[in-house]
Amino acid sequence: MKKGPGRRPLSAKRQRFMELRGRGWSILGAAREVGVSRTTGNNWSRGYKTYRRGEVVGFVAPLDRLAVRQVSARFLSQDERIMIADLHHAGISVRKIADQVGRAPSTVSRELRRNATGGHYRPFEAHRQATARRARHHRCRLETNRGLRDLVGGLLAQRWSPQQISRHLRRRFPGEPGMWLCHESIYRAVYQPGSVLMRPSRLAPQRRSPLRTGRDHRRAHQRVERRRPRFEQPMRSIHQRPFQPDDRSEAGHWEGDLIVGKDQRSVIGTLVERTTRLVRLLHLPLRDGDSLHDALTSRMADLPPGLLRSITWDQGAEMARHLAITESLGAPVYFCDSRSPWQRGSNENTNGLLRDYFPKGTDLNAHLPKHLLAVENELNSRPRLVLNDYTPADRFAALLASNDPSVLRR
Template sequence: MSRRDAAARVGVHVRTAADWDRGIRKIGDARVHPDGHRIDYNTAVTSGSVLSLAVVEAELHPRFLTVTERETIADLWRQGESLRAIGRVLGRSPSTVKREIDNRSVAGEYQPHRAQRAWAASRARPKASKLAQHGPLRDYVTAGLQQRWSPEQICHALVTEFPDDEGMRVSPETIYQAIYIQARGGLRRELADALRTGRTRRALHRSPEQRTPRFDDMVMISERPPQIEDRAVPGHWEGDLIVGTRSESAIVTLVERSTRYVLLGHLPGRHTAEAVRDVLIPLIKTLPEHLRGSLTWDQGCEMAAHKQFTITTGVPVYFCDPHSPWQRGTNENTNGLLRQYFPKGTDLRIHSPEDLEHVAQQLNNRPRKTLGWHTPAQRLRDLLTTT
């Protein structure tokens, strides 16, 4: 069974189960690792590191040299082989071999097992976090967070304010770790409230393959046919909402990808999925059949009724990836133009359907550089007269 199910069966947290799998034990206020070193929860100090045989012989990433490769280097170097010849045998760069011999030799002699132990020792980092220690650096970071500066702003402010003091340096990641990771305990947990996100722990980031689809039967933009992508065929639309103040009003915006022709839908009340569907269906049906190719939208909850829309109109809906507005770049650009008429923070309920039609006509009769200084209305008229 999975680790999560096993942890639930035993009655422990999944992180505790992960520690057990890695051989980590909790003793008092410390976590003891298999190699013998321990991390104290309160002081964040790592101590008692033991260089065990398991650490020396650990095989990690393929970019690291193994004991066997170091033995081969020693044997071939002793036989007088060149760096390039040794590199060819190992499948490594000659510079890797040279760096290994130069850095790990003692009194001009390269010993593979001593080199392996030195490499293993160099990987251990028993020192405490910079921010676990009291001092001016920690005080500066604490004061910056209390002023609601971001970790990145603090990092660059330190360089500006202390240009000659290398001790006053800290990376944004170190600050985040001091806040988020309990074991490092460098900064008070309350300082997390000063972050713009207000989080006390890191947000979980999933790959697109691991994300749960927001709606049933979603067809993602990656499955959109190539003729839509290159704008070769007209009749494919991008859509979105322009939302008014306090999200109490909205306007449905549609733009055709090849002609940039704009359609606006009146939505004076709540922009629920049913309300948006009921505006989109008659809006799309004003178009001739050959201009009802597809609709691309983001994953906003207003498109939860996309299946009913498709059944009624025959227009398939493609969904963009989360947080990817550039995948609907034409619509995003059009919404920026529409904000000249409908500024942010205004109540959109004051605009009637006639007002929206007037604005759409103005945009559709505006010359566009991307159309060779023709207007969207002219391009659409050409399509209607030639088909």
């Protein structure tokens, strides 16, 4: 194709850029991935002004997903519009243009008539105009079905994830496909500007977003490095545990850690049972070994020996009295490797869920034991995919009622 005047389309890069943006990539990250500058990425995402002699003479709108999406061949593509513009500016007739482009003369004539601006045909502006006319606003199911919207909003207020809600709707309405939603539809409804689903819950009023991430729009994933001081006291290593890290067949093995508040002056202890994912929270007035010892022995004293076999903890100084904890509870304490939080995967995941209720940078001492118990009960009453949509409370109750609580009956 002969090169004409104006900017080159970079069609493949723009399409890839918009795909990455739709998946949550940042502007800078998507621009680097497709090989364009940050300025180009900003222009594609936000639009830009055009100047002449220091004055603003126009505005180029941001890219629309329809403008870079592959469409049916019956629509004119941007490359075809560039060819039409080049041939038209060269003074070639409509019929000869149609022969070279491979379109009907009426298609070319209508294109030049409908999408010209100020008597001039500009291909990129013409493509934007055609894309805007092709766009249609389709009302989603949550907009048209008030009962479904209220049900989804109520579950989001209880901190259910969109995946959990999607599975719940299929179980609750097995013969009504009109009441089903995929999790992406729920995310889109939440992220929509002015969404009625964007409201805080009763137990976590400080978080406006109903999502556990706290987001009100899509954004790029960020990797946060977590560092903790090494525990120097004699200890049992996680590699000395009598089972493999992925073995969850025996109940009674717990994973524990602390979530830390503002300026590291307040903490809450967290414990998760590896098989049932049951959560228990510890109210700690101080971040020291004595407070953790007292809280652990008090909170875990109601468990039978078969449901308290070991505790796996991070290498934090709060576990300085781990030998006394082992003696009081009759359960050994194992320590993860330094900077290896994935060795306590269930606990790390739970700590992320708890940040909905106890945000970073806040004073955790303001939460009384009664509030901790309410949060604990809400988490334990939430269905989990890993438990085949049973709740941790149901699974743990089954263990307590079993003659052999060491094995979870599936």
